[in-house]
Amino acid sequence: MGRRAFGLITVCVLLSSCAFGTKMSLQSTSVSVPSLGARSLQLVVIDERPEVLSGDKTPQWIGLQRAGFGIPYGVHTESGRPLAEELGNSLADSFRRSGASPHLVAVPLRGTIESVSFSGERVLVVRLKTWKSDTLTEVHFNYNIEALVQDRSHQVLARNSVEGKESIDGSFWNPVGASERRVTAKQAEILARLVNAPQIVTALQ
Numbered sequence: 001m002g003r004r005a006f007g008l009i010t011v012c013v014l015l016s017s018c019a020f021g022t023k024m025s026l027q028s029t030s031v032s033v034p035s036l037g038a039r040s041l042q043l044v045v046i047d048e049r050p051e052v053l054s055g056d057k058t059p060q061w062i063g064l065q066r067a068g069f070g071i072p073y074g075v076h077t078e079s080g081r082p083l084a085e086e087l088g089n090s091l092a093d094s095f096r097r098s099g100a101s102p103h104l105v106a107v108p109l110r111g112t113i114e115s116v117s118f119s120g121e122r123v124l125v126v127r128l129k130t131w132k133s134d135t136l137t138e139v140h141f142n143y144n145i146e147a148l149v150q151d152r153s154h155q156v157l158a159r160n161s162v163e164g165k166e167s168i169d170g171s172f173w174n175p176v177g178a179s180e181r182r183v184t185a186k187q188a189e190i191l192a193r194l195v196n197a198p199q200i201v202t203a204l205q
Contacts, residue, residue: 022065023078024180027086031094032192034201041095041102041204042120045088046113047128059083059109063133063141065179070136075179082109084128091126091191114154122157122204123150124195130163135179139168141186147194149203158203162194 051057057074059082064072077086088104095102105116113125130144144163148156168182194200 022073022075022179024062024075024183025078025086026062026083026184026187027077027079027081027089028093029090029184029187029191030097031090031188031195033091033094033098033195034204035098036095036100036204039100039122039205040120041100042118042123043088043092043095043102043104043126044107044113044116044123045084045091045104045126045128046107046111047082047084047109049128049131051132053110062131062183064135066134066136072134075133083131087126087128087187087191090187091124091195094191113148113150118150118152118154120152123152124148124200124204125150126194133179133183137178139179139182141166141168141183143186143190145190145194147197147200149200158197158199160194160197160200162190 047053047059049057052059052061058076060076060080062075062077062083065075066072077083079086085104085106092102092104103120107113107116125148127146127148129146130142132142134140134142142165144161146159146161149158150156166186168186195204
């Protein structure tokens, strides 16, 4: 076996071992959010991804990390918490740093917003419809996420959606590390676009 072929096989084996059991931490990602003063805010994140609702994927599932031969392995949250909860924590911490008083409300899988008892001055509902990273070296990222601002009577005051399919440069030598950096950066961007839309800001204030 030639040295070049041996080197390629070695790289593929190394990439395969890195891809297996990949985990990401998304809950500490800082998001640029509007300033709401000391307003109390109820925050609800609902996971509506078809793969999760069908039971094919767990609520902790983020996407796929592919090994050297393209074999896909699941990527999950490092904390073991549902992805919806991690995104909710990311938003809640960001609003808290801005001076607001957010309260994150957990919604069970397949639960509905109608089942949640609203108590805050404003309620920010985030519906997670698509969230999937798929990485070999390049990071392919699909997302579809919607925000609703509602009052205590469940009346919708404003809504905004952010959706896209993007291919982002990754890394051949460290695809796992690059994937997490790209996904967290994209998370911060998507959530900021979601909650800083003029109609959302006006309704929250």
